Amino acid sequence: MSFPVWVNGSELGCVDPADRGLAYGDGLFETIRVAQGRALLLEGHIGRLVADAAVLGINFDEAGLCDEYARFLGHCPDSCITKILVTRGCGGRGYLPDPCAPATIIFSSHPPLAHPVGHQVTGINAGICSLQLALQPMLAGIKHLNRLEQVLLRREMEELQVDEALVCDARGYVIEGVFSNVFMVSGGKLHTPAIETAGVRGVMRAAILRQAEQDGVPAEQGLYLPSDFLAADEIFFCNSVNGVWPVRMLVDRHFSPGPVSRRWQAFWQEKI
Ligand SMILES: Cc1ncc(COP(=O)(O)O)c(C=O)c1O
Numbered sequence: 001m002s003f004p005v006w007v008n009g010s011e012l013g014c015v016d017p018a019d020r021g022l023a024y025g026d027g028l029f030e031t032i033r034v035a036q037g038r039a040l041l042l043e044g045h046i047g048r049l050v051a052d053a054a055v056l057g058i059n060f061d062e063a064g065l066c067d068e069y070a071r072f073l074g075h076c077p078d079s080c081i082t083k084i085l086v087t088r089g090c091g092g093r094g095y096l097p098d099p100c101a102p103a104t105i106i107f108s109s110h111p112p113l114a115h116p117v118g119h120q121v122t123g124i125n126a127g128i129c130s131l132q133l134a135l136q137p138m139l140a141g142i143k144h145l146n147r148l149e150q151v152l153l154r155r156e157m158e159e160l161q162v163d164e165a166l167v168c169d170a171r172g173y174v175i176e177g178v179f180s181n182v183f184m185v186s187g188g189k190l191h192t193p194a195i196e197t198a199g200v201r202g203v204m205r206a207a208i209l210r211q212a213e214q215d216g217v218p219a220e221q222g223l224y225l226p227s228d229f230l231a232a233d234e235i236f237f238c239n240s241v242n243g244v245w246p247v248r249m250l251v252d253r254h255f256s257p258g259p260v261s262r263r264w265q266a267f268w269q270e271k272i
Pocket of ligand 1: 031150176177178179180181199200201202203204205238239240241
């Protein structure tokens with residue numbers, strides 16, 4: 001089975017060493033789960049890509065990208081993970097972008113992840129990272145290519161020997177997981193950290209918040225400390241590749257994946 005990679009519409013394309021995505025992380029990416037040949041939550045991914053590109057002033061042809069991605073999907077295995085990566089294109093040595101440089105668009109496909117079934121069934125073992133996210137309201141929410149913090153956090157997770165971990169910002173408030181967003185259930189309500197100073201505004205998080213609103217389920221976005229999560233009734237992590245992972249252990253506190261986590265797992269299963 002082959003997992004194609006296309007650069008600017010061609011399997012033979014390659015990335016220029018002068019690409020600003022490489023030099024400065026000057027670009028964006030989306031990681032999209034493909035099941036039965038369908039790209040899940042595609043509207044949300046394209047919507048975020050377009051919105052984030054507008055904030056950063058990266059120009060690309062949305063309709064052209066969507067058509068090309070649909071063509072690319074036709075060459076991918078029915079079950080895989082795809083990435084769309086858009087950079088500001090090539091530039092000279094300095095930071096100042098060339099406003100005429102065309103964006104670089106990379107599509108890649110990857111084997112589906114093989115996480116233990118237990119992650120879904122009995123829940124995951126989660127920790128709390130000591131490394132903190134910098135406060136940067138200008139970039140908060142955006143899925144840009146500067147992922148050095150996550151690289152270091154992912155290494156810390158290996159030391160903690162956990163399946164995911166809460167990550168706080170420099171003020172000590174929980175923002176998200178290392179590669180997911182996070183929700184807790186407390187006082188009969190859903191709570192998820194506000195993404196205003198740091199973190200990624202996840203497509204799966206947005207889908208859950210939207211559905212909760214439609215269902216009349218109270219959901220709040222706020223400032224929470226790790227101690228709030230340790231005192232919660234339920235916790236679950238979510239992203240658009242793994243769906244929903246309930247927590248069975250956070251540091252030394254046991255949880256049972258409860259009805260709310262199960263409800264959002266079912267929501268994800270419907271999408272698959
Ligand atoms: C740091 C971080 N936060 C949150 C998410 C969740 O985003 P999404 O739901 O769009 O997959 C991801 C996904 O990769 C991530 O890397």
